[in-house]
Amino acid sequence: MDDPVVKLENVWKIFGERSAEAMKAVREEGLTKPEVLERFRCVVGVQDASFEVARGEIFCIMGLSGSGKSTLVRHVNRLIEPTAGKIEILGQDVSAISASELRRIRAQQIGMVFQHMALLPHRSVRDNVAYPLEIRKVPKSKRWAISDHALGLVDLTGYEDRLPRELSGGMQQRVGIARALASDPEILLMDEPFSALDPLIRLQLQDQFKALVAQLKKTTLFITHDLDEAIRIGHRIAIMKDGVIVQIGTPEDIVMNPTDDYVREFVQGISKLKLVKAHSIMEPMESFKGSLDTAPRADEGADLDQLIDLAVGTDLPVVITQDNRDIGIVTKPRLLRGIQGGKDE
Amino acid sequence: MSDASTEMKVTAASDIEVDRDALDQSIKDFVGPNGDYYVDAFHTIHDSTGVFPKTFNIAAALVGPVWASSRAIWGMFWSFLILEIIAWVQIGRGLWGNLGADFLARADQQRERMQERLDQAAAAADDETRQRFETLAENMQRAIDQNLERAEAAQAEGVSILLMGLALLLVFKLAQGIYANIAYEKQYSRWRIDPEGTESGRSTTNLVLGLVLAALIAPLIIYKFTVSNSLALLDEFPERQVSEMVLGDGGGTLFGAVASWMEARIDAAATAGGDVFDGIVAGVRTVLDGLTLALNGSPWPVVMLVIAVTAYRAAGPRVAIFTVAAMAYTALLGYWALAMETVALVGAAVILCVIIGIPLGVWFGKSQRAYRMAEPVLDLMQTLPAFVYLIPIIAFFGTGNPPGILATIIFGMPPVIRLTALGMRGVPESIKEAAVAFGASKWQLLKDVEIPLALPSIMAGVNQTILMCLSMVVIISLIGGGGLGQEILEALQFAAKGPGLLGGFAILFLAMVMDRVVQGAFKRADQK
Numbered sequence: 001m002d003d004p005v006v007k008l009e010n011v012w013k014i015f016g017e018r019s020a021e022a023m024k025a026v027r028e029e030g031l032t033k034p035e036v037l038e039r040f041r042c043v044v045g046v047q048d049a050s051f052e053v054a055r056g057e058i059f060c061i062m063g064l065s066g067s068g069k070s071t072l073v074r075h076v077n078r079l080i081e082p083t084a085g086k087i088e089i090l091g092q093d094v095s096a097i098s099a100s101e102l103r104r105i106r107a108q109q110i111g112m113v114f115q116h117m118a119l120l121p122h123r124s125v126r127d128n129v130a131y132p133l134e135i136r137k138v139p140k141s142k143r144w145a146i147s148d149h150a151l152g153l154v155d156l157t158g159y160e161d162r163l164p165r166e167l168s169g170g171m172q173q174r175v176g177i178a179r180a181l182a183s184d185p186e187i188l189l190m191d192e193p194f195s196a197l198d199p200l201i202r203l204q205l206q207d208q209f210k211a212l213v214a215q216l217k218k219t220t221l222f223i224t225h226d227l228d229e230a231i232r233i234g235h236r237i238a239i240m241k242d243g244v245i246v247q248i249g250t251p252e253d254i255v256m257n258p259t260d261d262y263v264r265e266f267v268q269g270i271s272k273l274k275l276v277k278a279h280s281i282m283e284p285m286e287s288f289k290g291s292l293d294t295a296p297r298a299d300e301g302a303d304l305d306q307l308i309d310l311a312v313g314t315d316l317p318v319v320i321t322q323d324n325r326d327i328g329i330v331t332k333p334r335l336l337r338g339i340q341g342g343k344d345e
Numbered sequence: 346m347s348d349a350s351t352e353m354k355v356t357a358a359s360d361i362e363v364d365r366d367a368l369d370q371s372i373k374d375f376v377g378p379n380g381d382y383y384v385d386a387f388h389t390i391h392d393s394t395g396v397f398p399k400t401f402n403i404a405a406a407l408v409g410p411v412w413a414s415s416r417a418i419w420g421m422f423w424s425f426l427i428l429e430i431i432a433w434v435q436i437g438r439g440l441w442g443n444l445g446a447d448f449l450a451r452a453d454q455q456r457e458r459m460q461e462r463l464d465q466a467a468a469a470a471d472d473e474t475r476q477r478f479e480t481l482a483e484n485m486q487r488a489i490d491q492n493l494e495r496a497e498a499a500q501a502e503g504v505s506i507l508l509m510g511l512a513l514l515l516v517f518k519l520a521q522g523i524y525a526n527i528a529y530e531k532q533y534s535r536w537r538i539d540p541e542g543t544e545s546g547r548s549t550t551n552l553v554l555g556l557v558l559a560a561l562i563a564p565l566i567i568y569k570f571t572v573s574n575s576l577a578l579l580d581e582f583p584e585r586q587v588s589e590m591v592l593g594d595g596g597g598t599l600f601g602a603v604a605s606w607m608e609a610r611i612d613a614a615a616t617a618g619g620d621v622f623d624g625i626v627a628g629v630r631t632v633l634d635g636l637t638l639a640l641n642g643s644p645w646p647v648v649m650l651v652i653a654v655t656a657y658r659a660a661g662p663r664v665a666i667f668t669v670a671a672m673a674y675t676a677l678l679g680y681w682a683l684a685m686e687t688v689a690l691v692g693a694a695v696i697l698c699v700i701i702g703i704p705l706g707v708w709f710g711k712s713q714r715a716y717r718m719a720e721p722v723l724d725l726m727q728t729l730p731a732f733v734y735l736i737p738i739i740a741f742f743g744t745g746n747p748p749g750i751l752a753t754i755i756f757g758m759p760p761v762i763r764l765t766a767l768g769m770r771g772v773p774e775s776i777k778e779a780a781v782a783f784g785a786s787k788w789q790l791l792k793d794v795e796i797p798l799a800l801p802s803i804m805a806g807v808n809q810t811i812l813m814c815l816s817m818v819v820i821i822s823l824i825g826g827g828g829l830g831q832e833i834l835e836a837l838q839f840a841a842k843g844p845g846l847l848g849g850f851a852i853l854f855l856a857m858v859m860d861r862v863v864q865g866a867f868k869r870a871d872q873k
Binding site for chain 2: 116136179
């Protein structure tokens with residue numbers, strides 16, 4: 001695996017006039033959030049966050065409002081300056097670079113999509129999408145061509161000369177996505193892009209977005225407060241609570257092995273059928289005494305849904321294979337527990 | 346989640362009992378001394394369904410405003426203090442006021458003159474003259490009798506005035522008795538919402554304050570209105586005596602001293618900064634000369650054509666027709682050159698307002714601190730009557746058109762500054778953040794996002810500035826500003842009704858054309 005595209009190391013953000021003092025006190029005395037608030041009148045926004053995002057990965061940051069997820073992601077393009085910690089983009093430490101270099105990185109390497117679209121109301125859709133290019137002083141003919149291409153990617157061909165207010169919410173957000181893609185950035189920052197849309201449009205856009213990113217191979221940080229969305233879109237999910245990253249893992253990881261009650265409560269209502277794979281609920285071959293020759297077989301990557309289909313036709317357990325080699329079995333009790341989300345009987 | 350302990354008991358509204366104990370304690374906390382009485386009174390008020398709850402506060406009725414002050418109900422204190430004083434003045438007039446004084450004084454004078462006539466009659470040489478004087482004296486006697494009668498009637502009225510005063514006093518006392526508890530209960534409701542900011546209980550400080558206020562105000566007013574020749578000291582502030590005390594005998598007045606000191610300061614400042622002020626005047630004159638050359642130097646058909654076409658392009662055919670009619674009016678009545686001079690004056694002022702005001706507005710929109718510091722100055726610029734700053738403007742900049750433009754700027758610039766700042770602050774943070782996230786520099790943010798989004802507000806500010814500058818046209822003619830304003834000023838000086846009205850209409854048309862054209866242009870820009 002090559003170097004991570006985005007890398008955060010022990011990033012802290014403390015808001016308030018005396019943030020530096022507060023940071024020092026936290027380091028030396030290990031103050032808690034309420035203590036910092038009381039002693040320095042400072043709010044801890046992000047607490048010691050570290051993670052890496054690999055090339056082409058969709059990394060979801062999930063948390064409720066006020067959990068610091070938007071604050072955290074704004075450190076990546078330094079819309080917010082960290083109080084402490086290190087942020088690397090494509091191997092470059094962004095906290096050390098000059099203002100003009102930062103602007104260049106923002107314009108070329110990072111595209112951002114916002115919850116409230118944040119389109120310029122006085123510019124046409126095309127000029128909105130072309131704005132990041134205009135900032136980089138790309139000539140008009142070129143940026144119009146790029147802009148029209150980006151609008152094509154999000155199925156908005158034919159709307160180039162409209163004003164944003166003439167478009168529906170879902171279409172406006174697609175303009176926002178096209179704008180983020182226009183400068184062909186390495187990294188996409190998505191700040192709750194679909195939260196303000198109604199559920200059907202949201203589903204549509206999620207699928208469209210996922211396909212698009214897979215096709216364009218963009219490294220994506222995706223903020224959401226909706227676990228379903230995180231599971232649907234993300235390769236990995238970080239769960240934040242009160243400024244702390246509580247757990248980082250694949251959707252399956254999070255659902256099957258929640259680290260604490262907070263995460264457990266979150267994942268309770270999530271349907272595991274498409275999420276949990278055979279290898280995470282299988283037992284060793286030895287636990288079944290008897291012949292498995294006639295038992296149905298499934299790959300270790302098969303999900304619960306597929307396992308159920310196989311299990312209903314037989315009394316035997318389902319044998320799980322890896323490269324056509326039997327590696328384990330899934331009995332009916334295990335399968336039922338798996339659907340519930342628990343592992344143990 | 347539904348264990349028995351958290352279950353809510355549902356009760357019909359009619360069965361809900363009033364929990365007196367908690368309320369009573371809260372009322373007692375609020376009232377302080379005499380708690381039980383007010384608990385009962387407030388209960389009566391709370392239970393009452395009519396307009397006037399049946400409560401009567403005897404203490405409030407007896408001592409009136411003093412009760413209100415001791416309970417810190419200051420609104421009631423002031424209103425009933427004034428009402429009671431009115432009643433007491435009536436009583437005072439009825440009791441010791443010399444109601445017939447005027448008539449008696451007149452009768453005395455007439456009696457003297459009658460005596461003169463009688464003396465003349467006695468000294469007369471012939472019958473005819475004596476008879477004439479006696480007739481005059483008789484007439485005089487009749488007038489005296491009349492005046493005495495009137496005086497008596499006025500005196501007799503004293504009783505009815507006294508009775509009316511007593512009746513008023515009784516009514517006011519009753520009103521206070523009835524209203525006191527209601528007002529106090531309202532105070533209590535306020536106190537429940539804002540216990541820090543509402544006074545509660547009975548405080549000695551308030552009682553003493555109320556007593557002192559009543560003792561100072563009431564006797565002086567009653568004395569002044571019931572005694573016919575009261576002390577001169579009460580009629581006029583003794584500023585001369587105070588001046589003498591401060592400056593010594595023959596030291597002049599305080600006013601004179603301060604005024605001459607200020608005059609010297611201003612003269613010194615005007616001399617010291619002469620070059621700067623001359624430079625400002627020269628700058629303003631350059632702008633004005635350019636506009637005057639364009640409007641009055643160009644052949645009039647060209648100017649008229651350009652104005653008409655501009656009106657048509659900017660605001661449509663109806664405004665264009667009105668513009669042509671207005672131009673015909675000014676031209677036919679011989680106001681053309683003057684009108685163009687006025688347009689140049691207003692135009693120069695507006696241009697300078699915009700050039701200075703928009704950058705200031707942008708700055709104030711971005712920096713909250715700068716805006717807080719500038720706000721009092723802006724308020725002053727708008728509220729200070731123009732006549733007040735015309736004088737220092739003459740001192741520093743002399744007279745004529747450029748100083749007039751400067752006076753116009755002082756009055757006309759605040760709206761464009763304010764509305765620019767308002768527009769800048771109204772630009773959504775999210776859109777600004779987006780532009781920054783895409784790498785916009787500060788200048789790009791300003792040029793591409795903030796100014797375009799603030800533009801409707803800025804244009805509203807410019808339009809207001811134009812109208813305010815127009816309203817100064819007549820005033821600046823006082824310090825030598827030309828144009829139509831001067832015409833009006835001359836008409837005013839000679840009370841020339843015809844010329845004044847004709848000139849006034851010319852200014853009115855000018856203002857309407859400018860307003861319509863500018864608004865039309867802005868509306869079109871808005872729709873784009």
